[in-house]
Amino acid sequence: MTSVNLVRSELRKLTTTRMPLTFGAVLIVLAVTNGIAVAIGTDMDGSKTFISTGADQQSLTAFAANSLMIAGLFGAIAAAREYANNTIIATYLNTPVRGRALRAQFTAICGGGAVLGLAGAALTIIAVALALPTTEHGFMMSAGDVARIIVASGWAGAAGAVLGAGIGTVVRNTGGAVTGVVLILMIAPPLVVQLASGTAPWIPNTLANVTSGVAADTGAAAAVIAIGLWALVPALAALWSVRHRDVT
């Protein structure tokens, strides 16, 4: 069997259940919520300064942090359900070299996460753009800003999905994997920052905002690499796990 066929098989796994529709629906709801916020939302003083400049609009539509979380949950569920449903048995029977099977699986999940990230950012920007004419403000983001937000969101989605898949593979339980993703991306980072304030620029949300161009806590290249490392650690843990544990 070829690696391309293995990845195609894994992609078919992802696209033959209702999971893509569910996550697609979440992206649409978030985009519509942003559009409604632009149309009828105001700041505390009743003004609409939160969309009054290009930078404000870029900050509103920066989707990378959302991508990390959404794709993280996507990856966690996609990987953990293989164990919950015992379909991992067929995977390892077809590809007994488990590192190879894991690479194919993570490649497909990474691709799925990237698509979610790209689509999430694009939908949000479209919803905001469609809502802006109902206000006195026009669409003020440059094409470069739009591209950066979408690409940053795609990268965050790809990395988030691998991070989630790594956790899902190690935990092998859907509920546990989802909890793990929420813990690592949402609950633990602020606690870590409380203990060591120097870590603040390197927590996932900050890094995602840096790559989207709405924060400058680190350099953009460093943020891109750091997001990749956040994904790499659980992926390596997953690789060790599948090589050393029985399928029971």
Place this chain on the structure above:
Amino acid sequence: MTTDHKYRLVIDNITKRYDNQAVVEDLTFAVEPGRITGFLGPNGSGKSTTMKVLLDLAAADSGTANIGGCRYRDLSDPAGTVGVVLEPNAFHPGRSGRNHLRILAQATNQPLGRVDETLAAVGLRPEAAHRRVGTYSLGMKQRLSLAGALLTDPPVLVLDEPANGLDPQGIRELRELLRVRASRGHTVLVSSHLLTEVEHLVDDVVVIDGGRLVTAGTIAELTASSARVRTPSPQVLSQHLTTAGARIETAGPDTLLVTGLDLDQIGDTALAAGIALHELSAQAGSLEDVFFALTTPTDNAQKGFPS
């Protein structure tokens, strides 16, 4: 796909422990090509674990398990060589049966047309194949599992409880399918707890209990391997025979059913102990009789199931 006799399955001194508890212990047996081998044992006796070790899903603590002289992972085309039914419910409930097979076909480089052929071979109708697996009955899931095992037309089949949930028609079709495979020189290992069904299906039997080999041989040898002994001193004779390695079942106040020793050994043991025998005859029992004589009852069997 080759169908010559190179795919002999050999389990050689396998020991597998979980939490320092031996689930399989020093187990050795072989499964010959061209024959259907039944793999029997009570619940928890280590059958599934042995199969998982054979298929590289679990690592043995010691010993080796080979398919045609290779570990499963070292086969040039593992999925094309061995068809497997292992877990009764290894499907995503939200995926259709056809998509389940398409995923397997894609991973194993099979043309997608092979999916429909295999579905037809196991008797899953097209409208059922389009439905989500979560709506399937146990029998339909079992047919889908079998379809997955047959997708690559492999020369080796390793099937864990394949008749579970099948209706009588399905069981008959399974029996015919396995018989045809064996007649083509394929290797077939089938675990089952449906003893009467196994008796009609298999050529050879491997019985394990507590992770250890109890007996292995042809079904004819096994069902003819007990002896009926009538004696005025059944308790004393039982002790001597047990010491000599026999398993004893009481069949009446003065009658014992003895397995594990041949007639000569039983007669010699009685003579050496000075015990009179009023009858010593070979007993052709059913596989079920032999199985219960050879294995330890499970907890449930000892306590009795609630009515």
